[in-house]
Amino acid sequence: MKVAVIGTGYVGLVTGTCFADMGNDVWCIDIDEKKIENLKKGILPIYEPGLEELVKRNYNEGRLRFLTSIKEGIEKALFIFIAVGTPSDEDGSADLKHVLSVASEIGKNLNNYKIVINKSTVPVGTAEKVRGTIKGELDIRDAQAIEFDVVSNPEFLKEGNAIEDFMRPDRIIIGTDNVRTSELMNELYSPFFRREDKIIMMDIPSAELTKYAANAMLATRISFMNELAHLCELTKADIHNVRRGIGSDSRIGKDFLYAGIGYGGSCFPKDVRALIRTSKEYGHELKILQSVEEVNKQQRLKFLDKVIKYMGKDLKGITFAVWGLSFKPQTDDMREAPAIDIINGLRDLGAKFKAYDPIAIENTKKILGNKAIEYLNQYYDALKDADALLLLTEWHHFREPDFDKMKDLMKRPVIFDGRNQYEPRKMRERGFEYFSVGRGV
Ligand SMILES: NC(=O)c1ccc[n+]([C@@H]2O[C@H](COP(=O)([O-])OP(=O)(O)OC[C@H]3O[C@@H](n4cnc5c(N)ncnc54)[C@H](O)[C@@H]3O)[C@@H](O)[C@H]2O)c1
Numbered sequence: 001m002k003v004a005v006i007g008t009g010y011v012g013l014v015t016g017t018c019f020a021d022m023g024n025d026v027w028c029i030d031i032d033e034k035k036i037e038n039l040k041k042g043i044l045p046i047y048e049p050g051l052e053e054l055v056k057r058n059y060n061e062g063r064l065r066f067l068t069s070i071k072e073g074i075e076k077a078l079f080i081f082i083a084v085g086t087p088s089d090e091d092g093s094a095d096l097k098h099v100l101s102v103a104s105e106i107g108k109n110l111n112n113y114k115i116v117i118n119k120s121t122v123p124v125g126t127a128e129k130v131r132g133t134i135k136g137e138l139d140i141r142d143a144q145a146i147e148f149d150v151v152s153n154p155e156f157l158k159e160g161n162a163i164e165d166f167m168r169p170d171r172i173i174i175g176t177d178n179v180r181t182s183e184l185m186n187e188l189y190s191p192f193f194r195r196e197d198k199i200i201m202m203d204i205p206s207a208e209l210t211k212y213a214a215n216a217m218l219a220t221r222i223s224f225m226n227e228l229a230h231l232c233e234l235t236k237a238d239i240h241n242v243r244r245g246i247g248s249d250s251r252i253g254k255d256f257l258y259a260g261i262g263y264g265g266s267c268f269p270k271d272v273r274a275l276i277r278t279s280k281e282y283g284h285e286l287k288i289l290q291s292v293e294e295v296n297k298q299q300r301l302k303f304l305d306k307v308i309k310y311m312g313k314d315l316k317g318i319t320f321a322v323w324g325l326s327f328k329p330q331t332d333d334m335r336e337a338p339a340i341d342i343i344n345g346l347r348d349l350g351a352k353f354k355a356y357d358p359i360a361i362e363n364t365k366k367i368l369g370n371k372a373i374e375y376l377n378q379y380y381d382a383l384k385d386a387d388a389l390l391l392l393t394e395w396h397h398f399r400e401p402d403f404d405k406m407k408d409l410m411k412r413p414v415i416f417d418g419r420n421q422y423e424p425r426k427m428r429e430r431g432f433e434y435f436s437v438g439r440g441v
Helices: 012-021 032-041 049-058 071-077 097-109 126-141 163-167 177-192 204-235 238-245 268-282 287-311 336-348 361-368 403-411 424-429
Strands: 002-006 025-029 065-066 081-082 114-118 147-151 170-176 199-202 319-323 352-356 375-376 388-391 413-417 431-436
Touching: 002 012, 002 071, 012 025, 012 049, 012 065, 012 163, 025 071, 025 163, 032 049, 032 065, 049 065, 049 163, 071 097, 097 126, 114 126, 114 177, 126 147, 126 204, 126 375, 126 413, 147 177, 147 204, 163 268, 170 177, 170 204, 177 199, 199 204, 204 238, 204 268, 204 287, 238 319, 268 287, 287 388, 287 413, 287 431, 319 336, 336 352, 336 361, 352 361, 361 375, 424 431
Parallel strands: 002 025, 002 081, 025 065, 081 114, 114 147, 170 199, 319 352, 319 388, 352 375, 388 413, 413 431
Antiparallel strands: none
């Protein structure tokens, strides 16, 4: 089948590549000329495990093409995916300027029947706006006879596991209002669920809302555990045990129950804000989600307070080692990463940093710059003469480090662990001053 994907970021590149890998003809389109030129040379704009090899193979075998022209990209395709960014606007709503500008380009260049699919995370009602925008362009061209359908197909992949999530999805949500598109979408996705039907068909508004509801629910679990973690610190309970206790209940489940320094990334924060905003527009207040957002903001500040309480308010002459910068492991994505606020907060008090991350250093430099931060490619090097370690992303290789070596390298054996990677009792036995989240101060 012939597929165009507009927007070649985390979602668009994975979507296009996975469809190509199933034998489809795919055109991946982006306005960023440099990105497209690099992709043609096999240089990827993002880190995602397994993606590079898949891109190169499908590109070399001619199923995957990269280009900047929407016109050229959509001419032969039947399916046109919109996978551009939907960042937060100033008021928290999802900014639809990229989505609607793409819709307008589609309308200007539509040459025959197409299915236009919203894969970007967009508020309920956006499919109608996309439909209206395309129709408006067809009217201008006096080309009303050209038919098209609009479908909502939100994406649920996780950065760091995106290929696996796309190739073996838990579910594929398709919001459609007619049989023709539901059958064609089913055919396009059928290679991804050979054993068990994973498609959940529904009306378009429900599909649009489902994506936000999923992210909001996961964010809620995280903020709930972070609030409880605070109570654990006050009562000398251990959030680790509470998590084990409640996660074993099949009605609750084990996932997304980890206390820490709060959620970040390109999805949860903006999607929670956008859902709150959408609801307000309809005159309904989402009180739980407002608290989820507030707790998440506070969580970073509480961690900062913990550091300041121990290290003091004047941090001139203090050097922190930082292990991990990205908002979660297995990604180089720094969007709304807790590390940004934590480093900025301590830097304002005069601190210096030796920061390590296996892949997010380049993206961190774009946000935090070089002032007072030395970036290192080896995590033990970051500890040399450090007054304390801040563990901010739970990369696997931090789980079992050489603690004796750490102590030898550091000026003081102090660890502020924002990701609860170690056992507090053992850390005390090893001779560390160890601060974690919700496991006793
Ligand atoms: N990143 C994730 O983990 C994830 C998961 C699920 C859903 N989503 C959603 O998917 C959407 C895309 O997210 P992303 O992380 O891939 O974004 P991204 O910022 O990584 O990529 C967006 C791409 O779109 C391109 N673009 C912007 N305007 C364009 C235009 N007019 N024509 C062509 N290309 C254009 C940009 O140059 C960029 O390469 C968002 O709505 C996001 O919420 C993201």
